[in-house]
Structure formats: C-alpha cells, structure tokens
Amino acid sequence: MFIDKFAGIAFAVGALTAFSVQAQEVNVYNSRHYNTDRAIYETFTKATGIKVNIIEGNHDELIQRMKSEGASSPADLLITVDASRLAAAAKEGLLAPVNSPVLEAIKVPANLRDPNGAWWGLSTRARIIVYARDRVKPEQIRNYEDLAKPEWKQRVLTRSGTHPYSLALTASMIDAVGEEKTEAWVKGLVANLARPPQGGDTDQIKAVAVGEGDVAIANTYYVGKLITSAKQEDREVAAKVGVIFPNQDNRGTHVNLSGAGVVKTSKNQENARKLLEYLLSPEAQRQFADGNMEYPVNPAIQPHPELVKFGDFKHADVNAAAFAAYTPQALRIMDRAGWK
Numbered sequence: 215m216f217i218d219k220f221a222g223i224a225f226a227v228g229a230l231t232a233f234s235v236q237a238q239e240v241n242v243y244n245s246r247h248y249n250t251d252r253a254i255y256e257t258f259t260k261a262t263g264i265k266v267n268i269i270e271g272n273h274d275e276l277i278q279r280m281k282s283e284g285a286s287s288p289a290d291l292l293i294t295v296d297a298s299r300l301a302a303a304a305k306e307g308l309l310a311p312v313n314s315p316v317l318e319a320i321k322v323p324a325n326l327r328d329p330n331g332a333w334w335g336l337s338t339r340a341r342i343i344v345y346a347r348d349r350v351k352p353e354q355i356r357n358y359e360d361l362a363k364p365e366w367k368q369r370v371l372t373r374s375g376t377h378p379y380s381l382a383l384t385a386s387m388i389d390a391v392g393e394e395k396t397e398a399w400v401k402g403l404v405a406n407l408a409r410p411p412q413g414g415d416t417d418q419i420k421a422v423a424v425g426e427g428d429v430a431i432a433n434t435y436y437v438g439k440l441i442t443s444a445k446q447e448d449r450e451v452a453a454k455v456g457v458i459f460p461n462q463d464n465r466g467t468h469v470n471l472s473g474a475g476v477v478k479t480s481k482n483q484e485n486a487r488k489l490l491e492y493l494l495s496p497e498a499q500r501q502f503a504d505g506n507m508e509y510p511v512n513p514a515i516q517p518h519p520e521l522v523k524f525g526d527f528k529h530a531d532v533n534a535a536a537f538a539a540y541t542p543q544a545l546r547i548m549d550r551a552g553w554k
Contacts, residue, residue: 239265240485243280243289245273245296246472250505257501258492264485273299273378280308280477289477290486296378297335297471297534298385298541304332305538309475310483316491325533326471326511333475336493337508339433340529341383341468343458344419346428350456355429358387358460358468362402370406371418371427375553376545379415379433379470382537384544386468386530389537393547400551411554416440423454433470434521438507441520459527466528472508473534 244251247270255266271279273294280287280303292309294300303309309332317334326335343355355361361370373380387396408427418430419437440452459467474493476486492498499510509517516522 238263238485239267240482240489241267241269241288241290242489243269243271243276243292243477245271245276245294245299248506250501253505254493254498254501257497258489261492262488264488266489277303277308280479281306285479287477287479288481290480290482291474291489292477293336293472293474295470295472296382297333297473298382298538299378300333300473300475301328301533301535301538302541304328304330304475304535308478309333310478310480312476312487312490314487314491317494320494320512320514322494322511323513325531327473328475328535329533333473334490334494335471335473335511337472337499337502337506337510338469338529339435339472339508340459340527341379341470342432342434342437343460344422344430344432344437344455345458346422346425347454347456349425349428352456352458355458356460356463358383358431359399360460361406361429361431362399363406366406366429368406368408369428370403371408371421371430372403372411372553373414373418373431374411375548380431380548380553381541381544382470382534383431383468384548385537385540386532388540388543388547389532390465390530393543396544397547397551400547400553404551404553419455420451423451434509434524435507438518438520442507442518457524459524461530462528465532466530469509469529471511471534 259265273296277299280289292303311331313331322335384396384400415432415436418432419440421427422430437452437457440448443449461467474490476483476490480486494512496512496515499512499515502508503510503515503518507518507521
C-alpha cells in the first residue's frame with residue numbers, strides 16, 4: 215500500500231514536471247529554411263520564455279511523419295513554404311482551427327488564410343516573369359500564357375516542374391482556365407525551354423543575365439535578394455533583368471504563400487497559438503519583409519523598399535485551399551508534357 219501510494223506521488227510529481235517543461239516549449243515541424251526565421255524564433259523566446267524546437271524537413275515528409283506518429287506526434291506547429299500543403303493537411307484533419315482575437319484583429323486577407331482558421335499565411339512571394347533588359351521589351355509578354363507562344367522558343371527558363379512553386383502555379387492555372395487549356399500551356403512552355411530545368415530561381419535569373427535564356431519564371435524575393443546582396447556580382451545580375459507581374463489585365467499574378475497551422479494533436483497548443491500570433495505581429499512581419507524580401511501578410515506592414523519599387527500589382531484572389539485539390543492533376547499534366 216505504501217509502495218503504491220509512493221508510486222502515485224512520484225507519478226504526479228513527474229507529470230507536473232513534464233507539464234512545466236512542456237509549458238515552456240513549442241515544437242515546430244518546419245519546411246522553411248531561412249536564417250531570418252531563426253532570428254524571429256529567438257526574439258519570440260526572449261519575449262515569452264517559450265523555447266522553440268525546430269524539426270526541419272521537406273513539407274511532404276513532415277506531413278507524412280505527422281500522419282504516421284498520430285496522437286503521439288510531438289509536433290505543435292506546422293510551417294511550410296507551400297500553403298496548398300497546409301490546405302491538404304487541414305483537409306486530412308491534421309490541423310486544429312484557431313480561435314484567436316489577436317489573429318482576427320490583424321485582418322489577414324481572406325485568400326491568405328483558411329476559412330475556418332486551420333492555417334494562416336505568413337508571407338507571400340509573387341511568381342513573376344524575369345526578363346533580359348537588353349533583349350526583351352516588357353510589353354512583349356503580359357501573361358503566363360504568353361510563355362507558350364512560338365516566339366519564345368528556346369528562350370524560356372524555369373526550375374523543375376516537381377518543385378512546389380511550379381506545381382502551385384500549374385494548379386492555380388487549372389483552377390483558372392481548366393485542365394485542357396492548362397495542359398496546352400504546359401506543353402507549349404516545355405517546347406520553349408532554353409535548357410532542361412535545373413537549379414533554383416536564382417539560377418534562372420542568373421542564366422537570363424548571361425544570355426542562356428531571355429525570360430524566366432521566378433519568385434520576387436529572389437530578385438530582391440540579388441538587388442540587396444553584399445556581393446557586387448549579384449547586384450550586377452539584378453541590374454540586367456527586369457520584372458513583369460503577369461496577368462494584370464485579367465485574373466492577376468499568382469502568389470506563393472508561406473504559412474502555418476497548429477497541429478490538432480499538439481500537447482502545447484497554447485504555446486503554438488502564441489507563436490503563430492507572434493509570427494503575424496508587426497515585429498515578425500517586418501523581419502520577414504526586410505530579412506527575406508517577402509511580402510508581409512499583415513496589412514499594417516509595408517514590403518521592403520526595393521520591393522515597393524517593383525510597384526503595386528494585382529494578385530490572383532484565389533485561396534490556396536481552392537487549388538490545392540488540383541495538385542495531383544497538375545503533376546500528371548506536367549509529367550506528360552515532360553516538365554521534369
């Protein structure tokens with residue numbers, strides 16, 4: 215009897231200790247890999263005393279890991295660079311809707327968050343067309359669809375079709391114009407490639423600058439980073455290219471959305487909510503804008519001055535949840551067309 219009572223007391227003390235440790239931490243499954251983010255987490259910890267533990271990986275791998283771990287998953291917050299993955303995770307019941315007056319007060323645009331609060335956008339990057347200033351006039355190309363026209367044969371550069379940025383763009387086009395027109399566009403785009411897809415967006419921009427192609431698909435923040443780079447050679451690359459925001463006369467430019475959602479099985483949901491609220495605060499949004507050249511989703515925060523110079527643009531008013539379902543079709547279309 216004494217032993218049972220002692221064991222019960224020991225268990226209670228252990229549980230209390232474990233709770234107090236858990237109450238001071240938050241585990242983030244994270245597919246964003248930027249030094250800027252680490253600085254944000256460090257500032258959050260200093261302000262709250264809550265330690266941020268980062269588990270990094272590919273977003274698909276992290277989501278599969280959460281599914282495999284089930285209720286025993288240590289994940290508290292999921293952060294990805296592709297909101298369609300967040301939308302898919304929410305659809306599978308992996309994320310918990312967040313009811314937060316703090317988040318609601320920020321007034322994040324409706325297309326940059328889940329309708330039920332299961333995920334929230336953190337930052338956006340416009341999927342633009344970069345062109346060679348000495349070989350292309352910006353009025354020559356106005357829409358993504360133009361990249362499939364015969365006059366751009368052997369002049370187009372892009373990264374792999376299997377990359378989330380490419381998949382999201384193609385999925386958004388399916389949502390806008392349907393599968394048939396999208397497949398015709400992808401086939402035309404592939405036929406116009408100056409070289410097989412290779413490297414990241416920065417590689418495409420540099421290839422335009424040296425004449426390997428005349429136009430490229432890239433995210434705005436890669437151009438912004440080249441403009442503000444400490445390296446002269448990067449700034450010289452940026453000076454040779456211009457940016458076009460496609461589809462301004464119709465549906466608007468596609469934007470890639472980075473976002474986060476509280477994990478349904480989280481043992482530290484309050485801490486996860488606090489971190490999410492902080493990530494959307496003016497302080498953190500300023501760091502996203504200045505440190506990584508992204509567009510903040512908090513409407514109270516202006517983009518970095520160099521992005522402001524690009525000018526205002528109309529972005530496609532489509533929620534990631536609306537086109538996330540088209541990702542499998544996008545992948546099949548791109549595979550058939552040879553956009554590897």
